[in-house]
Amino acid sequence: MRIVILGSAYPLRGGGIASFNERLASHFQQLGHEVDIYSFSLQYPNFLFPGKSQYSDESAPEGLHIKTKVNSINPFNWISVGKELRNAKYDLLIVRFWMPFFGPCLGTIQRQVRKNRHTKIVCIADNIIPHEQRLGDKFLIRYFLKSVDACLTMSKSVLEDLKLLSPKMPAVYTPHPLYDNYGTHQSKKEARRLLNIHQEDKVILFFGFIRQYKGLDILLQALTDARLREMGVKLLLAGEFYDDPALYLDLIKKYKLEEFILMHTDFIPNQEVGRYFSAADCVVLPYRSATQSGITQVAYHFDLPMIVSNVGGLPELVQDSYVGYVVEPKAEEIAERIFSFYHYNKEEQFRTNIIDEKRKFSWETFSDELLKLAH
Numbered sequence: 001m002r003i004v005i006l007g008s009a010y011p012l013r014g015g016g017i018a019s020f021n022e023r024l025a026s027h028f029q030q031l032g033h034e035v036d037i038y039s040f041s042l043q044y045p046n047f048l049f050p051g052k053s054q055y056s057d058e059s060a061p062e063g064l065h066i067k068t069k070v071n072s073i074n075p076f077n078w079i080s081v082g083k084e085l086r087n088a089k090y091d092l093l094i095v096r097f098w099m100p101f102f103g104p105c106l107g108t109i110q111r112q113v114r115k116n117r118h119t120k121i122v123c124i125a126d127n128i129i130p131h132e133q134r135l136g137d138k139f140l141i142r143y144f145l146k147s148v149d150a151c152l153t154m155s156k157s158v159l160e161d162l163k164l165l166s167p168k169m170p171a172v173y174t175p176h177p178l179y180d181n182y183g184t185h186q187s188k189k190e191a192r193r194l195l196n197i198h199q200e201d202k203v204i205l206f207f208g209f210i211r212q213y214k215g216l217d218i219l220l221q222a223l224t225d226a227r228l229r230e231m232g233v234k235l236l237l238a239g240e241f242y243d244d245p246a247l248y249l250d251l252i253k254k255y256k257l258e259e260f261i262l263m264h265t266d267f268i269p270n271q272e273v274g275r276y277f278s279a280a281d282c283v284v285l286p287y288r289s290a291t292q293s294g295i296t297q298v299a300y301h302f303d304l305p306m307i308v309s310n311v312g313g314l315p316e317l318v319q320d321s322y323v324g325y326v327v328e329p330k331a332e333e334i335a336e337r338i339f340s341f342y343h344y345n346k347e348e349q350f351r352t353n354i355i356d357e358k359r360k361f362s363w364e365t366f367s368d369e370l371l372k373l374a375h
Contacts, residue, residue: 001033001034001091001092001371001374002033002034002088002089002090002091002092003028003033003034003035003036003090003091003092003093003094004035004036004037004038004085004088004090004092004093004094005021005024005025005035005036005037005038005094005095005096006037006038006070006085006093006094006095006096006106006109007021007037007038007039007094007095007096008021008039008040008043008096009021009022009025009037009039009064009066010022010039010061010064010066011068012039012040012043016179016208016294016295017096017098017126018039019179019181019182019270019294020096020179020294021037021039021096022037022061022064022066022181023179023180023181023363024094024363024366024367025037025064026061026063026064026181027363027367028367029063029064031367035064035065036065036066036067036090037064037065037066037067038067038069038070038081038085039066039067039068039069039070040068040069040070040071040072041068041069041070041071041077042070042071042072042073042074043072044072044101045072045073069081069084070105070109071105072101072102072105073105075104075108078104078105078108078109078112079108079112081109081112082108082109082110082111082112082113083112085109085112085113085119086112086113086114086115086116086119087116089116089118089119090119091118091119091120091374092119092120092122092371092374093110093113093119093120093121093122094122094123094124094370095110095121095122095123095124095148096123096124096126097123097124097125097126097127097128097144098125098126098127098130099127099130100130100134100136100137100138100140100141100144101140102144103140103141103143103144104140104143104144106144107143107144107146107147110144110147110148111147114147120149120150120374120375121147121148121149121150122148122149122150122151122152122370122373122374123144123145123148123150123151123152124151124152124154124370125151125152125153125154125158125162126154126158127158127161128141128153128158128161128162128165129141129161129165138165141165142165142166145162145165145166145169146166148169149170149373150169150170150171150172150373150374151166151169151170151171151172151373152171152172152173152174152369152370152373153171153172153173154173154174154175154176154313155173155176155290155312155313155316156173156313156316157312157313158173158313159171159172159173170373172369172372172373174365174366174369174370175316175317175360175361175366176293176294176296176297176317176361176366177297177361177362177363177365177366178297178300178301178358178361178362178363179294179297179298179301180301180363181270182270182271182273182274182277182298182301182302183271183273183274184274185274185278185302185303186274186275186278187278188278188279190278191274191275191276191278191279192279194275194279195236195262195264195275195276195279197234197236197262197279201232201234202231202232202233202234202281202342203233203234203235203236203262203279203280203281204233204234204235204236204280204281204282204283204284204307204338205235205236205238205276205277205279205280205282205283205284205304206219206235206236206237206238206239206283206284206285206286207238207239207268207273207276207277207283207295207298208238208239208294208295209239209240209242210237210239210240210241210242210243210248210265211242211243212243212288213287213288213289213290214285214286214287214288215285215286215287215288215309215329216237216248216286217247217248217251218286218288218329218330218331218334219235219284219286219331219334220235220248220251220252220255220257221251221255221331222286222331222332222334222335222338223235223255223257223260223335224255224257224331224335225331225332225335225338225339227335227339228335228338228339229260231339231342232260233260233338233342234260234261234262235257235260235261235262236262236264236276236279236280237261237262237263237264237265238264238265238268238276239264239265239267239268240265240266240267240268241265245265264276273298274302277298277299277301277302277304278302280304281305281341281342281347282304282305282306282307282324282341282347282350283295283299283304283305283306283307284306284307284308284334284338285306285307285308285309285314286307286309286329286334287308287309287311287312287314287329288309288311288329289311289312290309290311290312290313290314293308293313293314293317296308296314296317296318297317297361300323300354300357300358300361301358303351303354303355303358304351304354305323305324305341305346305347305350305351305354306318306323306324306325307324307325307327307334307337307338307341308324308325308326308327309326309327309328309329310326310327310328310329311329314326319353319357322350322353322357323350323353323354323357324350325337325340325341
């Protein structure tokens, strides 16, 4: 097939979405398909982007055909790109959708493409209804969905949201595949040496963009538990602030947690992601809300146990007391599970179980489900 993926890719550093699109393109190429990626020349206007930079300073991924074409705020561009894709007559257009802001841009491009009466349009929906809702969101989402032929979601909660807004949409749920493109495992010893972490420390990891819905403040409150202080549990905080840092820095000061926090709050380049997951004993996702999370799929790749909130699609990905723990997003419950993890020496058992469990999150299964929607 001739396939085009419409969504973030290099040189954007769109976190998991860009990495996912590039990994998916590589997988389809390995299967013998011809694949292009149409990415954004302007993804977010600066006033909507909370991070320091939208662009990567890493090397371009090898072997991928990435065209930096789409301006998210220019309607003339949407029509131009749409006509270009329409005339190219790809067999399949795969569109990534994760927030209503992109509804007008992507929806308009899709309407142009559909005019060729050949290209099938399938959406991979990270979210349908966003974590942080705004007036007019549902109008923008519906505008986007009306020009989609079928949809794949990576959590059951997103599938339910989709059915509320577009009941007749052909749709399927299949789990988020492994993020296996962040390099090979390092030994814990070597990873800690590179990050200047003491070998004997008990280290939990919070990884990714820091936003209010991800519950870092809840985790900081959990670390005030006297048992965790006595154990000397340390939090490896790895990711860029997308909220006001003062909220979290003030909590660290208020609870006197300075000596228990290992701060790495710049953007983490792809080639360094592995060392953070290799250096930790487990990763904690104390999210207030969630659909799926790419963080769990990175953790699976590095055989790292997880403590996750019982929200959205997270319990679908993490089998409680088998590869980690599922808890309510409350400080005292998270503290209890962190304590249990160390007190009962669960790390080795969970890591062994992860090796078996992660087989279900293959790119082969994901791509098969996606291609079924295209026929």
